[in-house]
Amino acid sequence: MAPTANDMDRFETFMPRLKAIAYRLLGSASDAEDAVQDTFLRWQAAETDRIEVPEAWLTKVLTNLCLNQLTSARARRETYVGQWLPEPLLAGDPMLGPADTVEQRESVSYAMLRLMERLSPDERVVYVLREAFDYPHRKIAKILDITEAGCQQIFHRAKKHMADGRSRTEIDEAAARRIVEEFLAAATSGRTEPLVRLLTDDAVSIGDGGGKVPARTKAFEGAVAVAKFMRGLFKPGKAKRLIVGGSPEVYISSANHAPAVLVVLDGRVIGVMCLDITAEGITAVLNQANPDKLERATRRWEASDHGEPLFNAF
Structure with missing residues (x-):
């Protein structure tokens, strides 16, 4: 049965939240788009007039689709x-979802998305729905x-798994941006000590x-090893x-609600460097250079007013 205009409107109402949930669950904007599209196809095929709570129904369908994707x-x-x-998301991307609370912002940070990889599929679903979207346990239990x-x-x-992987104290965004600026100055100084x-x-x-x-198949570990790599990278x-x-061109921008370094060539984003910054220092430098994971960032970059670059790399 073809969906009515009302069916389409109701789905459109919930689509931004569905995309934000799917991105947090999958860590991939393209996979999140596919999951939401598959959810819509099931909505089209359903007898929507019998669905009493569309948001709950759609969230359950989406979650089950994401669980299958997480397993595979x-x-x-x-x-x-x-x-x-x-996959990094630049500032203003609607897929970032709600950012009213610290928990909501943290749930989509690059470092936290990486940490969530250590969770089982069920743990990730419960954590995201509870921490980022404030779903009561009663509703999450019905979904699962x-x-x-x-x-x-x-x-x-x-x-507990998330806390074990992130025990350091975070700092505010303004201070984090200053550290990013210091990091770039140090990386281009030609010296490792800074x-x-x-x-x-x-x-x-x-x-x-x-x-x-x-891209190196293994991580650089330890301050000295990371510093030497960064010095060479910007040489x-x-x-x-x-x-x-x-x-x-090198810019300081924002990705996943935190300051980030963007590397842009001929209007195309070819690298996003996200720094995991805490009060103790920079704990991780996460470099996304896979072009398949930068297409959405490029589209967002092209549509934004990004000003002048800090400098030209290489």
Whole structure:
């Protein structure tokens, strides 16, 4: 049965929230779009006049689709070339969803999305719906077809896993931006010492090239190793310009509600560097360079007023 105009309008009302949920669950904007599209197809095929609470019905369908994707994603990651990182979203992207509370902003931060990879599919669903969207355990339990007590246990377990991976104190966005500026100044100074001072002793640097662009398959570990890599990364060189096809522009922007470094060539985003910044220092430098995961960022960048670059890399 073809959907009525009212059916379409009702789905459109819930679509922004569905996309925000799917992105947090999957860490991929393109996969989130596919999940929401599949949810719409099921909405089209359903007898919508019998659905008493459309939001609950749609969330349950979407969640089950995402659970299936999360399960298969674990198998795909085993064959993924190099390190896997989430797809970054630039400032203003509606898929970032609600950002009224600290919990909502943190739930979509690049560092937290990476941490959520350690959760089981059920733990990730419960954590996202509860922490980011304030769903009561009673509703989450119905979505997952489990008891309310079981849902609470899963949530406490997920919270513990997340806390174990993130025990340091965070700082506000203004201070984080200043540290990003200091980081770039240090990285282009040609010296490792200024960078080491900004990094924690156990800092890591991870790059995701997806097999499409050069990226180290293992993380750099430790402040000195990360600092040396960053110094080399920003060191000018003809060979680098030949590899990327020019001299990219470097900007400080925002990705996933935090300051980030964007590398842009001919209007195309070719790299997003997200820094995990805490009061103790920079704990991680997460570099997304896989072109498949930067298409949405490029479209957002093209539509934004981004000002002048800080400098040209290489």
